[in-house]
Amino acid sequence: MAAKPHVIVVGAGIIGASIAWHLARDGARVTVVAEDNGGVATPCSFAWINASWGNPEFYYRFRRRSMAEWKRLAGELPGLPLEWCGSLSWDLPPERLEAFIVEHGAWGYGIERVDGDAIRKREPHLANHPDHAVVVAEEGAVEPVAAARMMLADAKTRGATVIDAAVRGLLRTGERISGVVTSAGVMEADHVVLASGAGTAPLTASIGITLPIETPAGLIVHSRPHGRRLNGLVMAPELHMRQTSEGRIIAGSDFGGGQPGEDQHATAEALFAKVKAALAESQSLAMDFFTVGYRPTPKDGFPVIGDVCDGLYIAVMHSGVTLAPLAGMLASSEILQGESDPMLAPFRPTRFL
Known part of the structure; x- marks a missing residue:
């Protein structure tokens, strides 16, 4: 042998x-x-799993294929901390959001327009609900x-x-x-x-x-564990958020995290203040820590x-x-x-x- x-x-x-x-x-x-x-x-x-906007079709196809591989891997490794919670997005200008819907819809992505009522049902704890957004039910997140x-x-x-x-x-x-x-x-x-x-x-x-x-830097804040405030990924203008399996809300100015600035603590505090302002009944929400990652790109x-x-x-x-x-x-x-x-x-x- x-x-x-x-x-x-x-x-x-x-x-x-x-x-x-x-x-x-x-x-x-x-x-x-x-x-x-x-x-x-x-x-x-x-830790957003997606094949979302901003990529040419060949890369979209590669990412979409890997989303399916996450499901295969979860079947081989029971208990993998993976959740297909879907995303709610309104973080693009209207014309770019429409282009995203048309392009990715034609490619077969499960993207759907939703109105204010549907948004409120999906994410009732948002302090301010937009009139329109898009939902991609097949997106998810993992505790990496x-x-x-x-x-x-x-x-x-x-x-x-x-x-x-x-x-x-x-x-x-x-x-x-x-x-x-x-x-x-x-x-x-x-x-x-x-x-x-x-x-x-x-x-x-x-x-x-x-x-x-x-290696661009990206700052992301993490709350202490808290009762459920988000049901899925939320991509609002200048604020991307999700809630982890242990109840922590993590957020960045976008999914890659924002520039930490000269005073990282001040940047983190300002970002977490935006998180609290974006969520209703958030008085008890407290920041636990923040990370500054350097993404290999x-x-x-x-x-x-x-x-x-x-x-x-x-x-x-x-x-x-x-x-x-x-x-x-x-x-x-x-x-x-x-x-x-x-x-x-x-x-x-x-x-x-």
Whole structure:
């Protein structure tokens, strides 16, 4: 019997966890190396699962496919903290909102116009209800750190190893990447996967490969757990909100979070004041903490998925939460079976090399 291929996955956020889980499920010997169990960017995510406005059709199709993969993953991992709560949006100017409805409706997205009465029934605790909005019932959210840790825990039951260590470099044998150099020592493998977000570019640069990855900051506030005030995702002008499974309302000036400014605490307080003003009977609502995340975003806005050289595979993207299950499945298939999915063609690293 042939030995199981050994794959090192660098990164334990939502993307790294998904890739590690799919590889372990598909028969690889997996080692996850990361300093942060749950990732760095993942805990700062708004965690909206969607194929919403602002993207060309090929990327819409990719995101929509990953929404379906979330349902598949939830079936394989019972208890995954995932909720298909739908979204209510009126955060675009009227002409752009109409263009979104027409375009995505033609593409088959489950988008629906709603009036003020329907909005009040859907979100009765909003302080001010708009006259018109759109609902996308098929959108949802996940608790991303809990989901990543759940995938890692299940991967461990399948034989994966998780090592708490910093990756300081890549091990090269001739023209091939054959492992990683870490704070815990040198580790060799048949394949190395970089799912390390903003930490990916410095590692590839160390072997002469430049990837243009930007890291825009985004501030998001988190309330203390509270009684139910939101039934789904709410995308209002300059305020995107949702309520987590434990009752926390999380919000940003948009889903990616807003600029933290020079005084992050003042920015967070001002944002949370908007949250309280947007909700009726919110006197007891209190901010618990805020996060400032640095979202790993390839320069053209699209994912980077695939080999950059022999033995080295890369998966870095925003939106990582939406794309995690599909990225994990496709990466595992490519690495272990050599099967290349046609939908990955626009997202290859070669476009930058």
